[in-house]
Amino acid sequence: MMPPLTVGIPSALAVLSFGIVTWQFIAAQRFPLHRRSPNPGFAPGITLLKPLKGCDPDHSERCLTSWLTQDYVGPLQYLFVVADANDPVVPLVQRLIAAHPHRDARLLVFPELVGANAKVSKLAQAEGLIAHDLVLVSDADVLAPSDLLSQMVLPLQDDGVALVHSFYRLANPSNAAMEWEATAMNADFWSQVLQSRTLAPMDFALGAAMLLRRSALEGIGGFRALADYLADDFQLGHRIAAAGGRIELTPVVVECLDAPTGWKTIWSHQVRWNRTIRVCRPGPYIASILANGTLWNALAAAVVWWHPALSSQERGPWLGLFMGLIIARSLMAQLLAQQLAAVPGRPSRGDSFVFGMAAAKDLLGAAVWVAAIFGNTVHWRGIDYSVDREGRLTPLPKSKG
DSSP, rough: OOHHHHHHHHHHHHHHHHHHHHHHHHHHTHHHHHHHHOOOOOEEEEEEEEOOOOOTTTTTTHHHHHHTTOOOOOEEEEEEEEEEETTHHHHHHHHHHHHHSSEEEEEOOOOOOOOHHHHHHHHHGGGOOOOSSEEEEEOOTTOOOHHHHHHTTTTSSSSTTTEEEEEEEOOOOHHHHHHHHHHIIIIIIHHHHHHTTTTSSSOOOOOEEEEEEHHHHHHHTGGGGTTTTTOHHHHHHHHHHHTTOEEEEEEEEEEEOOOOOOHHHHHHHHHHHHHHHHHHHHHHHGGGGGGOHHHHHHHHHHHHOOTTTTTTTHHHHHHHHHHHHHHHHHHHHHHHHHHTTTTTTTOGGGGHHHHHHHHHHHHHHHHHHHHHOOEEEETTTTTTEEETTOOBBEEOOOOOO
């Protein structure tokens, strides 16, 4: 029996949401994640830029060392950049530089702000010291596999490729809040990126690790052109693509290691991140709620359960369908997280929690989606900013009292 219209609409949305999630899953299966390709000796010089602020006693040394110990035969230059000579990361960087005397590595201090984005401000001031034709920008909390550079350079053998970037994985969730965020990143985000790639060539970059041509950077006005933007990685890739440069993804995945973080910080981070996406991609962001597999199936199940025109016998098959789709969505999330985490010897506690966390991620994610639509302020690194329609940041005055 066909359901009444009041049931048919939420039922259609439920099936549509599952179809979108399935599309994302298939796109992920087609990508050669973790695959390595032979490098026959292509190793041009690379300058690695590492903007730093603060020091995580558990992870900073390991993350920075992973870059200094890259298995790469070409010349490398390391520029570690801070804004304050008294930053707690400074002694660590000095010690690591001394421990790797064979590396061309320098610690730079640039206290001046050339834009609202403090990270890009450091990059802009270090730009004049870049020695090589390829430039890699990476966040401070990124742990790189030893062959990352040798794999990332391979697409740049094609002169049409201007930027290569990598997927990243939140590798050390230590509490429920971090497991929820890890589910959003490890199970959904990377498959959503690949889904978007089935519709159009990539015109954005993921900021955990980006390798680009120096000429492409100069062609968009350098880092100073990005110094007032929140989503500097998106802007970098978007402008390079608009100038005719092609963007490619490496199959190699990097890991992000974070200190324990609670719900308040995770919520603030997710709202900031979602508002960033909303500003960069307003149409796709609004439409993204349709991919919330748990939300629409739970809503459809609730409508069926309470609908007065349906008998208990009629409700049963529909409720079974919706619950089955929720379970299937959670199973796909589990498989995607395990696929992203397929690094021998590095199991993650968070990977085993994805199946049970997927539904909670979807339902709480709907609240984040709503919060990101209303308002144009973000809290980032202890400062409140307003964000305009172009994604530019303006620091807000500190409240008194």
